[in-house]
Amino acid sequence: MQLSLLNISIPEGAAKSRADELRRTLEYHNRLYYVLDAPELSDAGYDELFRELQSLENSYPQLISPDSPTQRVGGIALDKFAAVQHRLPMLSLENASNEDEIRDFDQRVKKFLGLTTDHRISYVCEPKMDGLAVELVYVKGVLTVASTRGDGVTGEDVTENIRTIRMIPLRLSGQHIPDLLEVRGEVYLSLQAFQILNSAKEENGEAPFANPRNAAAGSLRQLDPRITAQRPLSFYCYAPGTLQGTACDSQQEFFAALSGWGLPVNSLISAVEGVEAAVGFYREMLSRREALPYEIDGTVIKVDSFPLQRELGEKSRSPRWAVACKFPPRQATTVLEGVLPSVGRTGVITPVALLRPVDISGVTVSRATLHNWEEVAAKDIRIGDTVVVERAGDVIPAVVRVLAERRSGAELPLVAPDTCPQCGSAVVHIADEVAVRCMGLACPPQIRESITHFASRNAMDIEGMGGKNVEQLITLGLVRSISDLYRLTKDDFMRFERMGDKLAGKLLSAIENSKRRDLGRFIFALGIRHVGERTAKALAQSFGSLENLIHATSEELLTIRDIGATVAQSIRTFFDNPDNLAVLRSLQESGVAPTAEAKQVGGRFSGKTFVFTGALSRFTRDEAQRLAEAEGGSVVGSVSKKTNYVVSGEDAGSKLAKARNLGVTVLTEEEFIKLLAV
């Protein structure tokens, strides 16, 4: 064990009280910075305290607690999320889509409560955050479980990912900490974080997220918490679940208590008397919507009093005491001036609308998606038409409908192209799908997209091989398929605009390093239609080698969970194509040798789940993981009641503590080795 020189002289008792103090101080400054947006300490000052705590914890690992700020980004990736039952179902909300429907809601409430129609109910009005619902569970003030809404009854355990969100305290502060606090709220991504994330994705040649909500959901549902930690997610609380050891009589009191405990509450929330004031809040939010740093899609109005909420109760899916007041869609009308057929990775040609530029709530829109040619025909969209365009918080606006009454008669009907606009090859209309597809093998945009996909982070992870560099390789005639990547030389890269010796060397070694990626990534990287990351991993585990997969029959493919007739057919079509086989052979000749990860079915550890934590001395984590998997075990990243074994090495942290709390069997490295040897 490494002891820091700085702390070695501190006795354990003193170290413990200093560590406790540092944790409280760090959590306090965290809250000032992330929740209240009013930092008192410089970043350097914060880092200094953080490093002091880290150093104390290095010297005395027994002092590490799961709620330590040093434990926000934990362990290894999961292979799936565990299920979590919500103690109380997570309900949805009834919608009101205009001001009169808000007034109708108010009348329903009063009728149910037997109040006169002119009675003024006390309401709490809140922005409706456009993200995803999550429940946090604090036991005696410590964050223990966080789960998604799921179907409302059962959600997914996303604790490790939620712990990376700095706005969420790992331990509550302040007075009267409840024995049990379940609090629901919305995880969201700010518009700024969304834009940064999407620019990075585009630079890497990956498809951008359609809107901040999808980006937040995609970021929270990462199996590897280290990826979530890189996405600056935010959170606002909005409703209680079960509360024990504390009493609140109203939504206002509840929010005040939450703030007191250090939980984030949106400062725009406002308590009002009577429905007209609630309508006023809705109007105000509608007018401020574009200026907010995050997406809201409406407001939520709630009866403030908890006794009244209880009296009103709930219907099957939504409470009678709240309503979501949705904003109208952001729409504008403009003229469709042309259509650009655009070719994607798989050769699908989609129609993109070229519009007379129009302002839709502060954003100039000049392009929109028309989705596919069938939809163009169904909506009878013609060039020259006046069309309604909608921005639904999405990156790409959509053409919603045509104002046929505005036609002059000079409009031109739209037809799908017979030849590819990029390479001139014939296109085919595939019978059982709406797509029109270019079949040209040398179609430049298809090549570009398939190579960027191959090199992308979740596939072969070739750093630096994003859209722009791939584009240059194609323009210079240096690559025509993925296998050409492995024949590139430094001189080839030196032909790029603005390329230095060092960068060229980096690109080459990134390509070289990708040769031994695991088989699952490699299969995903091939871009076989309908084969996403999960299916690719399942194929790798079942077949163990590329050779086996190439020769797999449809019947064999169909035995794999999640693979149906369409996917099996698509896999066979891919490997039956001699051009694809030639590319695979050429990859092999260049030394691309994806490593197998066959899962032993029916091994000694079959059905058992393992979590590894801390440093092992006899093998690396990856090796230990492979040993467990080779015997049919599965290795997951976070500890739950369902975990069978936690293998604990040196400096084990929060996972060990959690395992002990849950009564999960903890093995030392030696015991794990014995178990393997039995």
Ligand code: IVH
């Ligand atoms: S209250 C029973 N308050 O909207 C009460 N929900 O359409 C449950 N949402 O699933 C929800 N902001 O994900 C509530 N201030 C807010 C909200 C909010 C966003 C989401 C939430 C919910 C969905 C219902």
